[in-house]
Amino acid sequence: MSVREVLRPLSETAGVMAVQVSTRDGLAVEMIGHGLRADVLAAETAAVLESSRSAADRLMLGEPAYVSVALPQYRLLCFPLESHVLAVVVGEDDAPAAVELALGVLPRLAAEMGDPT
Amino acid sequence: MSLDSELRVLLDVRGVTSVCVVGSDGVLIGGAEGADGDLMRVAELVPSALGSSRVLAGLLGDGEVTQALVEFDRAPVLLVPLSAETAAGGGHVAVFTLSAVADLGRVRFRLKTMLPRLIAALPV
Numbered sequence: 093m094s095v096r097e098v099l100r101p102l103s104e105t106a107g108v109m110a111v112q113v114s115t116r117d118g119l120a121v122e123m124i125g126h127g128l129r130a131d132v133l134a135a136e137t138a139a140v141l142e143s144s145r146s147a148a149d150r151l152m153l154g155e156p157a158y159v160s161v162a163l164p165q166y167r168l169l170c171f172p173l174e175s176h177v178l179a180v181v182v183g184e185d186d187a188p189a190a191v192e193l194a195l196g197v198l199p200r201l202a203a204e205m206g207d208p209t
Numbered sequence: 210m211s212l213d214s215e216l217r218v219l220l221d222v223r224g225v226t227s228v229c230v231v232g233s234d235g236v237l238i239g240g241a242e243g244a245d246g247d248l249m250r251v252a253e254l255v256p257s258a259l260g261s262s263r264v265l266a267g268l269l270g271d272g273e274v275t276q277a278l279v280e281f282d283r284a285p286v287l288l289v290p291l292s293a294e295t296a297a298g299g300g301h302v303a304v305f306t307l308s309a310v311a312d313l314g315r316v317r318f319r320l321k322t323m324l325p326r327l328i329a330a331l332p333v
Contacts, residue, residue: 128268136264143257144279146285150250154282159243161262162278163271166260181269 095122098200102193107186109166112179113201114138121176121205125186137170137179145172158191171198194196212330214240215323218221219305222319224312226284226315228305230331231255238301243292251286254279256300278313285310289320291328301331 095113103111103124110125110202111197114134123130144156161168171194178201182190202208212230219228220241229240231252240248250312277288287305306317320327 093251115314119330133265136261136268139261140258140265143261143283144255147250147254147258147279148281150282151247151286153284157280157282159258159266160278160280162276163269163274166269166271168265168269189302208246 093204094187095201095204096124098190098197099124099206102180102190102197105186105190105193108177108184108190109181109183111181112137113205114177114179115174116141116172116177125181127199133179134177137177139170141172141177158195160187169194171195173198173202173205176201176205176207210326210330212327212332213241215327216241219316219319219323222316224308225289225316226306226308227251228303229260230303231302233259233300233302242302246247251304251306254286255288259290259302265316266326278310280310284308285313287313293323
């Protein structure tokens with residue numbers, strides 16, 4: 093199964109505007125969706141997660157499971173894997189369901205990307 | 210009421226383990242914490258977490274960040290700009306550490322009702 097095929101069910105979920113897999117250092121690997129610059133989304137998603145990981149070390153709260161950035165109409169969700177990041181852009185009202193679906197996709201995505209689970 | 214007094218009211222909300230107000234540069238302005246809290250370290254999270262969030266907000270063209278949540282293994286941390294000015298890069302941010310994500314709704318509701326008092330208690 094390709095990465096695109098793993099992402100497709102999530103991308104077709106109600107309210108989801110875009111899904112992207114990128115490397116932890118900010119390079120886009122695969123994206124389904126329109127209207128967003130893949131390179132900028134990948135770079136800033138990596139930055140958000142890196143700052144969260146640095147804070148995790150200092151706060152001793154464990155690893156970040158995900159980061160959620162809320163805007164007036166949209167929510168950006170960032171899920172870290174060992175070497176990659178899954179980003180989901182979703183309408184605010186549909187965000188809770190998207191979180192659950194994305195968490196369900198992560199193990200298959202990790203397997204496809206060769207990341208340990 | 211002083212800022213710290215207002216924040217102690219928020220600490221009484223079930224699920225809140227610490228709360229502080231931080232400048233956009235990460236300087237701690239005021240706070241209230243439970244026994245295991247470490248407000249200074251929580252405050253350090255603000256500049257980098259919100260900085261990248263603002264760039265992402267610009268990418269989506271959907272206005273300013275209204276809040277950011279980082280769910281760590283042991284506890285979620287919620288960051289809420291206290292004004293549109295804060296969301297755009299100036300002003301103050303309220304930072305909560307919570308027991309669980311399930312407490313989010315309760316915290317958001319109380320913060321919404323207390324927001325005018327919090328803003329009034331901020332240093333000018």
